[in-house]
Amino acid sequence: MRKWKGRLIALGVTLAVLVPLAYLWATSLVPNDYSAMEMGYADYGGGPSAAGHQHHGGKSVADLTGPRTGKPDVAVTLTARKQKFTLASGEAFDGFTLNGTSPGPLIRAKQGDLVEVTLVNESVPEGATLHWHGIDVPNAEDGVAGVTQDAVPVGGKHVYRFKADVAGTYWYHSHQVSSEEVRGGLFGTIVIGGAEEEEDVIAAIHTYDGKRTINGRTGSSRMDVAPGKKIRVRVINTDNTIIRTGLIGAQYKVIAVDGRDLTGPTPVTAAFPLAAGARVDLEVVVPASGVLRLDAGTATLDLGAGDAPAAKLPDETVDLLTYGTPAPLGLDPAKADRRFEYRIGRRPGFLDGVPGLWWTINGKKFPDVPMYMVAEGDVVVMTISNSSGQAHPMHLHGHHAVVLSRNGVAASGTPWWIDTLEVGDKETYEIAFVADNPGVWMDHCHNLPHASEGLMTHLGYEGVSTPYRVGGEHGNEPE
CATH class of the missing domain: 2.60.40.420 (Cupredoxins -  blue copper proteins)
Incomplete structure (x- = not known):
């Protein structure tokens, strides 16, 4: 009798633990x-x-679409593939591409342009979409699988049409299994230019299999820019975590964040804390002698001719809570x-x-x-x-x-x-x-x-x- 009583107590304790766990498990199911x-x-x-x-x-x-009629000012076809490819700096990577490269092609438009992008899924097995990160497009053009469209299957295509209303620095990426497809390379950059022509430099930061890159290049790369030239450096963080970035070799101004101009920007040398998915535009005059360096940690981009600065980014960071002037x-x-x-x-x-x-x-x-x-x-x-x-x-x-x-x-x-x-x-x-x-x-x-x-x-x-x-x-x- 005592043995059975002990077994019943043990059973009761077990049920007291398992029944709530089973309930929590069942109610968690999506x-x-x-x-x-x-x-x-x-x-x-x-x-x-x-x-x-x-x-x-x-x-x-x-029904909340962009313009369905009218000849587009910018028309692009992007073909998504799952494939092995070579980064711009030569390393092999097994991931995803758009038109055979990662990052995908830079799309340029002018403010007011009608943009039309056709996504063709050649071989991404779980499907793909294109989300226009930071561009406040009509909802049907937002590219979120299961919310604003169905994922584009292998052999399928989808057409996005929207007006480029606000000048700025943006990027595009898949929003289908995005935690895998973006990390694997299914993304690119898009720039909407303003009324004034300006010289700019694109710097898309992305980490492939632990290797940080700028525009698909590991280590230090270089771009020729004429001394004395004022340029806009458009920095895009396509990774999952914040990056301390900035220019070394000259003072610069933070003139735009997330595609929106700042008021009253002042010269700084501090680092800029760039959130994952965010963008920052830095205005700088290339020194008459020497070279500027865009620092993104283990990847750098040198702008100009001459020896790269030996300095590192300072510990100080730009704080947009107090930077610039009110408006x-x-x-x-x-x-x-x-x-x-x-x-x-x-x-x-x-x-x-x-x-x-x-x-x-x-x-x-x-x-x-x-x-x-x-x-x-x-x-x-x-x-x-x-x-x-x-x-x-x-x-x-x-x-x-x-x-x-x-x-x-x-x-x-x-x-x-x-x-x-x-x-x-x-x-x-x-x-x-x-x-x-x-x-x-x-x-x-x-x-x-x-x-x-x-x-x-x-x-x-x-x-x-x-x-x-x-x-x-x-x-x-x-x-």
Whole structure:
């Protein structure tokens, strides 16, 4: 009798442990086929709420396109392949290419141009898309598999059309299995030129299999630039983590960030902390003698003739919270229609049945995360805080936001407009934007493995729905 009693107690203890674990495991499972609009719960930020969260009827993402007619000013076909290729500096790499190279071709347009890009998937087995990172395109052109389109299968193609409305430095990349395809080389750069002609240098930083490169070249490379010439150096961070970069050999000005000009830029020699996915434009005059060096850590780009500077980047960094001079924002955060919190954390548990330490948004694990809901024309203020133990480059599609404060300290310099913001551990940022681009927009960490581990949600407009589904027959996997 005593033996049976002991066994029953042991069984009870076992069940007391296993039953909750089984429940947590079962409730963590992500459906194999679901709509982004069915995820989590609607957060209306204190504004009026629509009936329900499904948003059937009204406008469809598929109808929120760029111009469907008219001859394009810039027409490009990009063919995506999975293949072994050689970097510009000669190293072999097994990954993904566009038109046989990685980075893919530089696309140049002028402000006001109609751009048409045809993506052809020749051999990327899991499908591909093109997301126009930092260009606030109409929603149907955003290139997010399962949200704004289906992934382009092998043998398929997809045409993107949009107006190049805002001059600046941008890039494009796949948003299908993006944590693998971008790292593997499926990306390129796009520059929209302004009214004034200017000489520029493109510097796309990317790490292939542990080897950091600038424009596909490891180590130190060189570009001839005439002494005394004023140039714009466009630096793009296509990696998953922040990079300290800057110019050595002359003072320079930080004149634009994320495709938006800064006001009152002043000469600096400090390093610039460039978030993953972000871009910075540096204006500099090439010294009459000697050479400038763009430093990106283990990769450098020398501009001009002569011996490269021996110096390293200083410990000091440019702080855009105080850099430059103030200017009107064009919105009034004090009269915000919606106020949201985006609290990034981390806790153990299951994600899609897999045990681990997972990212959370407002204490919730994916897919039970808040869906931020707005109406067109709303002024939105969002507070992003991070207590997760790691930094996160947060990227909102389809919009640019202005930084209002960091850790309670108000911005006092140039209006700091961003589409990708590095939020360090124990940091809190307050940002604001106008909801002026209807659609269903990803809002996620651009350390892409973090996004695939649950650090993503979306910004949805009331009355807008998407016909596309994540998973399903098309195998859509945006992260």
